[in-house]
Amino acid sequence: MKRSNTFFVCLLVLLTGFITSLVDVASESGQRLLQAPESAGLVSRLGLTDLSLFTEARYTRHPSQADIHSAFQDHPVALEHFPTGSLLQPPAGLLR
Amino acid sequence: MIALLRKQRYFIDYTLGTMMRHKGKSLGLLSVYTLIIFMLASVMLFSHAMRSEAVALLANSPEIVVQRIQAGRSVMVPADYLQRIGKLRGVTEKRGRLWGYYYDPAVKANYTVMASEQDQLSITDIVIGEGIARTRGLSIGDYLTLRSHQGKAFSFRVLRLLESDSELISSDLLLMNPQGYRQLFGLDESLYTDLVLSVRNPREIQKIAEKLTRLLPDSRPILRSEILRTYESLFSWRQGVMLILLLGSVLAFVIFAWDKASGLSAEERKEIGILKAVGWETGEVMRMKFWEGVIISLMAFLIGYLAAYLHVFYTSAGLFEPVLKGWSVLYPRFQLTPSVDGLQLATLFFFTVLPYTLATIVPVWRTSITDPDLVMR
Numbered sequence: 480m481k482r483s484n485t486f487f488v489c490l491l492v493l494l495t496g497f498i499t500s501l502v503d504v505a506s507e508s509g510q511r512l513l514q515a516p517e518s519a520g521l522v523s524r525l526g527l528t529d530l531s532l533f534t535e536a537r538y539t540r541h542p543s544q545a546d547i548h549s550a551f552q553d554h555p556v557a558l559e560h561f562p563t564g565s566l567l568q569p570p571a572g573l574l575r
Numbered sequence: 576m577i578a579l580l581r582k583q584r585y586f587i588d589y590t591l592g593t594m595m596r597h598k599g600k601s602l603g604l605l606s607v608y609t610l611i612i613f614m615l616a617s618v619m620l621f622s623h624a625m626r627s628e629a630v631a632l633l634a635n636s637p638e639i640v641v642q643r644i645q646a647g648r649s650v651m652v653p654a655d656y657l658q659r660i661g662k663l664r665g666v667t668e669k670r671g672r673l674w675g676y677y678y679d680p681a682v683k684a685n686y687t688v689m690a691s692e693q694d695q696l697s698i699t700d701i702v703i704g705e706g707i708a709r710t711r712g713l714s715i716g717d718y719l720t721l722r723s724h725q726g727k728a729f730s731f732r733v734l735r736l737l738e739s740d741s742e743l744i745s746s747d748l749l750l751m752n753p754q755g756y757r758q759l760f761g762l763d764e765s766l767y768t769d770l771v772l773s774v775r776n777p778r779e780i781q782k783i784a785e786k787l788t789r790l791l792p793d794s795r796p797i798l799r800s801e802i803l804r805t806y807e808s809l810f811s812w813r814q815g816v817m818l819i820l821l822l823g824s825v826l827a828f829v830i831f832a833w834d835k836a837s838g839l840s841a842e843e844r845k846e847i848g849i850l851k852a853v854g855w856e857t858g859e860v861m862r863m864k865f866w867e868g869v870i871i872s873l874m875a876f877l878i879g880y881l882a883a884y885l886h887v888f889y890t891s892a893g894l895f896e897p898v899l900k901g902w903s904v905l906y907p908r909f910q911l912t913p914s915v916d917g918l919q920l921a922t923l924f925f926f927t928v929l930p931y932t933l934a935t936i937v938p939v940w941r942t943s944i945t946d947p948d949l950v951m952r
Contacts, residue, residue, distance in 0.1 A: 481588060482592060483584050483587040483591065486587060486591060486870065490873070490874075493878065493881065496877070497881065500880075500884045500915070504913045504914055507913045517738045517740050517741055518743075518744060519632070521737065522632060522635040522744060523635040525691060525748075526640070527636060527744050527745075528802050529802075531704070531743065531746040531748070531905070531907055532743075533903050534684060534685045534686075534687070534747045534906075535685065535903060537685075540676070541687075543797065544640065544649075544769075546647065546648060
């Protein structure tokens with residue numbers, strides 16, 4: 480087998496994988512619509528506002544509900560001590 | 576046309592032959608290149624999928640949440656605020672919510688405790704999220720003991736578990752009867768944690784929020800659009816942080832690739848000289864080198880992207896999990912719904928494949944326009 484043929488076969492396999500991933504995106508997002516009612520129902524029934532990703536502090540568990548001073552809640556000019564703080568965006572006012 | 580294609584095929588054949596002669600070097604470059612694209616694509620796919628997941632999940636969150644602020648902190652809202660709000664045009668429903676946190680020293684984790692009227696739970700029954708069930712080893716019918724504000728132990732029976740499909744929003748949730756909630760936290764009937772307002776027409780939300788701040792000057796309305804925006808920016812920020820962490824390795828790769836692509840070795844220069852001497856034209860030498868760049872960068876892009884896709888959507892982004900988990904004991908188990916941002920994908924392609932391919936051509940052009948005799952010496 481010529482080297483170029485081997486290359487084209489590899490390329491074809493990879494491109495098929497690439498196209499399959501895009502088809503997968505389209506089909507899975509349709510599937511999600513079928514599963515979503517359970518989560519959507521829970522969100523609207525309980526009035527949930529945040530994802531339960533970081534549970535260590537109230538301003539990381541509910542970033543959308545936290546007040547703008549929440550990172551400095553312990554005493555004035557207190558540095559925040561939860562590691563998630565480095566992953567969460569500071570309030571918009573501080574970035575201006 | 577066929578002749579042209581055949582000619583390109585011969586170029587590819589020759590290029591692959593040259594690359595096979597330096598097998599170690601070519602494979603090394605391909606692996607490093609693939610690894611870099613894998614990392615960048617993983618960050619990109621993960622952040623985009625998390626953002627879309629958050630926006631889709633929270634699309635039904637309350638239109639307006641009203642908090643009470645006292646001395647810069649959010650405090651309990653008196654129940655009579657519901658009467659003070661009165662009948663606002665456009666508001667279809669208003670109710671108080673009872674929720675808070677409970678720190679469980681047994682597992683060193685915070686639960687989000689919420690009172691739910693719709694579940695019609697008895698005072699001793701609770702519904703828990705999968706995260707709590709997993710961490711405490713609880714199943715339906717088991718008892719969970721919580722200490723009240725007075726230090727008294729209350730035992731609650733697990734009536735059911737929240738659906739595992741919704742773990743991303745309910746992993747640490749503990750639902751209980753409103754009366755049970757008030758007894759546990761020592762809260763009298765006249766207080767709520769916050770108020771929730773439903774608005775039929777989304778265009779009226781802003782206006783209603785303005786009216787609320789006039790009616791209740793110590794309140795802070797949080798709109799659904801703000802909640803969604805928080806998550807939009809949160810994951811963009813996280814993507815930025817991850818990319819900065821990766822910047823060092825990306826720069827190292829750029830230097831490596833630039834050195835490999837732009838600085839021709841004496842051997843390569845000699846090879847170009849021989850090709851020119853046996854009759855190859857400058858354009859043909861450049862085409863041969865162009866194919867070398869295309870083969871390496873295209874292969875690296877496709878392999879890196881596919882590996883990142885499998886990593887993020889089919890192994891739950893295992894490499895990022897330790898970073899994202901942080902101190903969360905109750906981290907949810909979730910499978911992200913595959914979602915790809917076409918624009919981000921195109922940007923990744925143009926910033927990885929094109930520069931390398933171009934970087935290989937320029938030095939070849941410089942060498943191939945010089946006299947073959949001079950190059951071979």
